[in-house]
Amino acid sequence: MPSSLRRLFATILVFCEPSNVRGLWDRHMEAMTEDYRLTQMCPHAVEQMALLDIKNMLESMGKDISSFPLPEIDESYDASDNEAREIIEESTIEVDPEHLGLSSFLNPEQRYAYDEILATINSGQGGVFFVDGPGGTGKTYLYKALLAKVRAEGKIAVATATSGVAASILPGGRTAHSRFKIPLNTEDGGVCSFTKQSGTAKLLMRASLIIWDEASMTKRHAVEALDNSMRDIMARPDLPFGGKTIVFGGDFRQVLPVVRKGTRSQITDATLRKSYLWENMRQLRLVRNMRAQSDPWFADYLLSVGNGTEDTVDDDYIRLPDEICVPYTSDATDIDKLIESVFQMTLEENLLDPNYITSRAILSTRNEYVDKINMKMIERFPGEEMIYYSFDHAEDDPHNYYPAEFLNSLTPNGLPPHILKLKINCPIILLRNIDPASGLCNGTRLIVRGFMRNAIDAEIVLGQHASKRVFLPRIPLCPSDDEMFPFRFKRKQFPVRLSFAMTINKAQGQTIPNVGVYLPEPVFSHGQLYVALSRATSRSNMKILTVPDKKRKASPTPLQILQRT
Numbered sequence: 257m258p259s260s261l262r263r264l265f266a267t268i269l270v271f272c273e274p275s276n277v278r279g280l281w282d283r284h285m286e287a288m289t290e291d292y293r294l295t296q297m298c299p300h301a302v303e304q305m306a307l308l309d310i311k312n313m314l315e316s317m318g319k320d321i322s323s324f325p326l327p328e329i330d331e332s333y334d335a336s337d338n339e340a341r342e343i344i345e346e347s348t349i350e351v352d353p354e355h356l357g358l359s360s361f362l363n364p365e366q367r368y369a370y371d372e373i374l375a376t377i378n379s380g381q382g383g384v385f386f387v388d389g390p391g392g393t394g395k396t397y398l399y400k401a402l403l404a405k406v407r408a409e410g411k412i413a414v415a416t417a418t419s420g421v422a423a424s425i426l427p428g429g430r431t432a433h434s435r436f437k438i439p440l441n442t443e444d445g446g447v448c449s450f451t452k453q454s455g456t457a458k459l460l461m462r463a464s465l466i467i468w469d470e471a472s473m474t475k476r477h478a479v480e481a482l483d484n485s486m487r488d489i490m491a492r493p494d495l496p497f498g499g500k501t502i503v504f505g506g507d508f509r510q511v512l513p514v515v516r517k518g519t520r521s522q523i524t525d526a527t528l529r530k531s532y533l534w535e536n537m538r539q540l541r542l543v544r545n546m547r548a549q550s551d552p553w554f555a556d557y558l559l560s561v562g563n564g565t566e567d568t569v570d571d572d573y574i575r576l577p578d579e580i581c582v583p584y585t586s587d588a589t590d591i592d593k594l595i596e597s598v599f600q601m602t603l604e605e606n607l608l609d610p611n612y613i614t615s616r617a618i619l620s621t622r623n624e625y626v627d628k629i630n631m632k633m634i635e636r637f638p639g640e641e642m643i644y645y646s647f648d649h650a651e652d653d654p655h656n657y658y659p660a661e662f663l664n665s666l667t668p669n670g671l672p673p674h675i676l677k678l679k680i681n682c683p684i685i686l687l688r689n690i691d692p693a694s695g696l697c698n699g700t701r702l703i704v705r706g707f708m709r710n711a712i713d714a715e716i717v718l719g720q721h722a723s724k725r726v727f728l729p730r731i732p733l734c735p736s737d738d739e740m741f742p743f744r745f746k747r748k749q750f751p752v753r754l755s756f757a758m759t760i761n762k763a764q765g766q767t768i769p770n771v772g773v774y775l776p777e778p779v780f781s782h783g784q785l786y787v788a789l790s791r792a793t794s795r796s797n798m799k800i801l802t803v804p805d806k807k808r809k810a811s812p813t814p815l816q817i818l819q820r821t
């Protein structure tokens with residue numbers, strides 16, 4: 257608990273702009289140092305130990321403790337020997353014995369990739385790879401085996417992914433943007449924003465292996481910026497990534513980079529495939545769907561949906577297998593049937609089991625649909641309800657043109673709702689990268705364990721940090737797309753949403769053994785339907801509810817449910 261409180265303190269300093277930092281420290285120092293006081297009698301030493309811990313947390317959130325009015329740090333208490341924090345963090349990642357054993361179960365394509373990558377590390381020659389595999393072919397499994405092997409040999413392996421969710425699945429995983437300090441808007445010739453002397457540069461120079469998962473979702477400029485910086489810090493300008501072993505992976509059938517209002521060709525143009533680096537990347541192909549290996553028919557079906565070879569109807573639609581569809585009757589109870597088939601709400605003891613609740617989810621295309629299902633779910637979930645209201649305001653609205661009720665009604669992407677209804681043991685998903693080094697990234701899944709007036713007590717339930725308890729504060733949040741409104745919108749709320757249901761994009765990279773999909777409209781971007789379908793392990797534990805597209809003329813038979821690719 258004291259360590260969770262120190263983390264909460266660091267989070268408040270970074271995100272909440274407290275007016276009296278020193279007062280906050282003085283008031284809560286005793287609670288924040290309870291663990292250190294068990295082994296250390298000297299009050300000064302206890303204070304220093306806590307300050308050093310907070311200093312490290314702040315650094316990993318990109319802040320310097322000296323910019324806050326806290327007691328001075330006495331470096332003589334720092335046992336890190338001037339080693340860069342980034343290197344200490346990476347070299348102390350514990351190797352999960354289960355991951356060390358994964359190499360014995362690799363399928364032939366995974367084994368080939370594993371051996372080829374390790375050979376370049378061991379020879380010291382370096383190499384650039386792209387692991388190309390449709391959803392569920394075991395890319396993450398391969399990375400876990402590689403990371404465990406390299407780290408168990410005492411070498412440094414840096415694990416990154418484009419999205420926070422995918423990063424949180426990898427041991428020691430961080431988002432590529434935060435780990436490599438890639439500026440948000442990079443262009444041709446761009447570089448990362450770390451210096452040659454920085455901890456990041458030292459870490460990358462020492463790394464034997466660098467992994468970047470979901471590289472298919474990132475803009476090529478981001479990868480090119482890393483290439484430019486690596487050539488520079490390694491002083492090997494002629495070698496891609498300065499001669500390091502670097503493994504990219506992804507699936508171009510799934511969601512591609514976001515290009516605002518971009519055409520299909522602008523989006524394709526932004527992908528890594530169009531980079532000058534692409535031809536230097538050795539392709540390693542994974543082909544067997546390991547997620548759906550118990551249902552080979554389904555595995556083949558998924559592949560043909562992903563590759564765009566599934567037969568279409570009216571050019572634009574594909575047929576979904578009857579057995580996975582919840583029949584559409586236009587009745588409001590259709591959604592209840594979908595919910596029931598995924599969650600089996602009648603069994604209360606199941607709902608209170610974190611494994612049960614996080615092994616199932618309903619996916620949909622938009623936040624408004626996701627919210628609707630989450631609302632239904634929380635009403636039915638057992639327990640007493642806690643409601644947190646947000647404080648909303650328009651920053652540049654001196655004449656109050658936008659009343660509070662209007663601001664409260666807004667539901668922009670990436671922001672929590674104005675009315676956040678929660679219950680103990682309900683599942684939530686984090687909406688911001690609060691502290692990626694401790695597993696708190698955009699997409700981390702947690703279970704609510706307790707409520708305070710200004711903090712939520714929660715437990716991380718998936719990934720490397722599973723079972724860690726954290727306190728989440730209310731923080732000021734702005735929509736990711738700041739051109740969405742004619743004013744600057746700010747909402748102060750806990751950065752979480754319920755996660756009985758979530759958007760398809762948030763589910764990318766996850767295996768969801770029992771998945772429901774709610775499509776009240778045709779999917780609207782490339783790869784979305786494929787991402788949703790490919791989370792499942794077989795036809796028998798997936799259910800889809802689609803609403804027929806009104807623009808489409810009569811379907812061949814009313815209950816054959818068709819969906820646009």
Ligand SMILES: Nc1ncnc2c1ncn2[C@@H]1O[C@H](COP(=O)(O)OP(=O)(O)OP(=O)(O)O)[C@@H](O)[C@H]1O
Nearest residue numbers: 361362363391392393394395396397546547765767
């Ligand atoms: N060789 C293997 N033996 C047994 N199970 C495996 C193997 N490879 C992968 N799996 C299992 O298959 C499922 C999908 O694997 P994984 O998540 O690694 O796929 P992926 O290619 O990363 O998928 P996505 O693109 O959807 O993120 C996981 O449950 C994983 O444990």
